[in-house]
Amino acid sequence: MTHTAQLTGKTALVTGSNSGIGLGIARALAGCGANVILNSFTDRDEDHALAAGIAQDAGVEARYIQADLSVGADARRLVEQAGQVDILVNNAGIQHVAPIDEFPVERWDTIIAIMLNSVFHTTAAALPGMRAAGWGRIINMSSAHGLTASPFKSAYVSAKHGVVGMTKVVALETAQEPITANAICPGYVMTPLVEAQIPDTMKQYGLDRETAIRDVILARQPSKQFASIEQVAGIAAFLCSDAAEQVTGTTLSVDGGWTAL
Ligand code: NAD
Numbered sequence: 001m002t003h004t005a006q007l008t009g010k011t012a013l014v015t016g017s018n019s020g021i022g023l024g025i026a027r028a029l030a031g032c033g034a035n036v037i038l039n040s041f042t043d044r045d046e047d048h049a050l051a052a053g054i055a056q057d058a059g060v061e062a063r064y065i066q067a068d069l070s071v072g073a074d075a076r077r078l079v080e081q082a083g084q085v086d087i088l089v090n091n092a093g094i095q096h097v098a099p100i101d102e103f104p105v106e107r108w109d110t111i112i113a114i115m116l117n118s119v120f121h122t123t124a125a126a127l128p129g130m131r132a133a134g135w136g137r138i139i140n141m142s143s144a145h146g147l148t149a150s151p152f153k154s155a156y157v158s159a160k161h162g163v164v165g166m167t168k169v170v171a172l173e174t175a176q177e178p179i180t181a182n183a184i185c186p187g188y189v190m191t192p193l194v195e196a197q198i199p200d201t202m203k204q205y206g207l208d209r210e211t212a213i214r215d216v217i218l219a220r221q222p223s224k225q226f227a228s229i230e231q232v233a234g235i236a237a238f239l240c241s242d243a244a245e246q247v248t249g250t251t252l253s254v255d256g257g258w259t260a261l
Contacts, residue, residue: 005240008033010135011061012240013078013085015039015069015122016092018047020191021141024229025089025236030058032237037082040092041068069118070110079125086133087240088126090119090163091141097152108155115159116166123170127179136179137240140167144187144220144255160185164251171249180248184235187255188218190226223256 012029016022018040026036038051043066055062067078069092079085093115096107119140130136145153146160163183170181188194194217202212214224232254238244239252253259 001242003238003241003243005029005032005237005242007087007240010086010240011035011037011082011084012087012089013037013039013082013122013126014089014091015067015075015078015118017089018042018050018064020193021186021189021229021232022089022091023050024233025091025139026062027054027058028230028233028237029087029089029240030054030060030062032240033058033060034087034240035061036063037085038062038064039067039069039078041070042066069122070113072113072117072121075118075121076125079122084129084133085126086130086135087137087139088122088130089139089141089236090122092118093141093156093159095153095156099152100154103154111155112159112162115156116162119163119166123166123181127170127174130179131177134178136174136177138167138170138179138181139236139239140164140181140183142167142183142185142251144185144253144258146183146185147251147253147259150220167251168249175248178245180239180244182239182244182247182249183251184232184239185251185253185255185259186227186232187221187253187258188226189232189254190228194226218256220261221256221258222261225256227254227256 012034017038051062051064067074143160146164167183
């Protein structure tokens with residue numbers, strides 16, 4: 001039994017992985033020996049260069065496949081083009097903040113399409129290959145907002161709760177097979193996007209950096225520390241290890257105590 005995942009010969013598809021947490025997970029799984037497929041909706045040289053960089057650093061095969069996950073057919077094409085997918089990480093996500101009676105319908109539809117519908121499509125498309133191979137790991141990126149709510153985030157909270165529900169269903173449908181499905185629920189993670197919000201928050205509340213982080217951004221995170229991309233990626237790698245074989249249908253919080261409140 002290994003506590004560290006040995007993933008040589010396995011292929012991981014990580015959606016929404018040209019930045020942030022997804023890129024960190026792709027790097028961590030490549031570090032365990034997995035071949036990786038990166039994805040986002042863009043098709044720029046730098047997207048493909050990220051894959052080439054991982055291939056060089058980790059000595060694995062890495063590819064980038066463009067697919068817009070707001071479109072169901074594209075989500076299914078992504079899995080088809082990926083070929084054998086042993087590890088599916090559904091990570092792509094966006095946010096929009098507005099009161100429900102002012103929430104733009106188009107934003108609602110897009111958030112649900114990217115963050116909930118695409119998880120259905122990629123999972124449905126990848127499962128037959130996992131069954132044929134006799135091994136599979138499905139890791140869905142939910143959030144502390146998959147377990148609790150905040151005002152003005154109706155679409156995000158609904159999608160993330162939905163992902164937790166879908167994770168449980170997939171786990172039950174695969175319970176007697178060597179396939180697991182779990183959701184990771186991070187609180188605030190220090191990503192470039194979060195880092196970019198700090199100056200605005202300081203300005204808006206007239207606070208220094210430390211106070212803006214502690215009292216505003218991390219108001220609900222009892223540890224008063226961000227989780228790191230590497231810590232979230234480490235949980236994903238753990239879920240691929242032998243030690244996690246009986247961990248299925250559950251949520252793993254990486255939230256500094258947020259959901260213990
Ligand atoms: P990010 O913006 O760096 O990453 C989001 C990824 O999704 C990017 O690669 C982006 O290109 C991709 N994406 C967006 N729309 C897409 C589309 N239509 N098709 C394909 N890809 C698309 O943000 P992140 O913080 O790394 O977020 C990654 C995941 O983690 C998201 O699901 C997010 O909800 C979740 N999460 C983040 C935090 C946090 O504090 N950063 C906390 C909890 C959960």
